[in-house]
Ligand SMILES: O=C(O)C1=C[C@@H](OP(=O)(O)O)[C@@H](O)[C@H](O)C1
């Protein structure tokens with residue numbers, strides 16, 4: 183990432199219009215990775231062309247696959263076949279992306295190759311032991327910095343052993359890393375999750391021809407099993423638009439009087455929709471129109487109208503289904519009437535930034551009263567109208583912190599500035615133009 187790009191968001195009138203936010207980031211990463219180990223061509227419509235996903239595309243090329251964009255925006259991946267990834271001649275730079283790093287570490291761990299992973303200053307601070315611990319049990323070796331951090335070398339296992347592993351944290355990235363390693367491991371690899379996390383890896387693997395089964399255990403946990411070494415065949419994928427990106431125009435439209443916005447083709451996988459459930463509980467007027475299935479993933483068009491929001495309690499067990507949406511929910515809560523309590527946010531501390539700390543600090547600067555509990559909860563005392571704003575907020579290389587405070591600025595009495603909007607490109611290219619097209623006022627400073 184080059185230079186910092188400060189942005190300022192000012193109070194606006196009504197937001198109006200129909201848009202399609204860019205493709206789902208989780209599904210985009212997975213489509214490139216699975217396409218690269220399938221036999222034949224995978225054709226991807228609507229791939230997210232954000233920097234995180236472009237880092238995955240570059241890595242898959244270094245591992246021997248072809249991954250190119252047509253003039254019409256369709257991506258074509260020519261896979262090498264499972265087990266045939268080539269040893270990359272260069273370091274795999276995963277940029278700002280935890281998903282790219284962790285999923286790919288799983289995939290290469292079961293290939294007899296050595297890969298060196300690195301990332302930017304944010305990614306190189308994030309914990310990787312959560313994936314290297316189970317992958318080492320399967321037979322791969324890792325040499326990283328202290329705390330298992332990147333830069334890190336993976337020595338893929340020559341003869342991997344399948345494991346049954348109970349996730350110590352609710353993480354789709356950890357689950358997926360183990361499943362992707364299990365893919366090229368003979369026998370059945372099982373991941374047990376006590377809280378359901380996003381299941382795009384499981385759904386897409388089935389689409390490519392693998393056998394992935396799920397079983398409810400006596401204690402209520404879910405066991406996900408992949409049968410190793412299937413023949414994967416290249417497929418066509420239609421990437422729905424990202425509910426985690428739709429969250430920003432959705433919250434902005436709820437906050438501005440007179441707004442009505444239609445967001446088309448939004449992914450509605452039930453393991454991703456916790457934010458929308460919460461906004462509806464808060465009194466948000468959100469209509470889920472034209473619900474349908476698009477290549478194995480549910481989608482809908484979301485019609486969102488300005489609403490007077492009220493504070494709610496968000497239970498901890500909802501966290502996996504809205505893990506990336508708490509910063510923008512906090513912006514909505516700051517404008518709501520009454521107090522919003524968000525429970526079980528420990529995982530927010532190990533994202534692109536410590537999101538719990540960054541949200542609390544930014545809201546305080548904008549004149550909103552917040553508390554962070556010792557149990558990693560966040561309590562936001564809503565203003566019932568417009569927060570004061572009039573502050574510059576630090577974003578710590580975190581796209582979601584930047585976008586959330588720009589949304590807050592659309593509803594604040596005085597403009598809100600973020601110190602760096604450059605990282606928005608990692609997940610939501612075109613964010614500023616799209617928001618301004620709806621009527622927002624976001625300017626470069
Ligand atoms: O699997 C994925 O695509 C993702 C899983 C989540 O991370 P964790 O698995 O660390 O919760 C989420 O925060 C991230 O943006 C994408």
Ligand SMILES: C=C(OP(=O)(O)O)C(=O)O
Pocket residue numbers: 278279280281282506533534582609
């Ligand atoms: C946490 C996120 O992504 P990642 O873990 O892939 O960096 C995110 O996009 O909010």
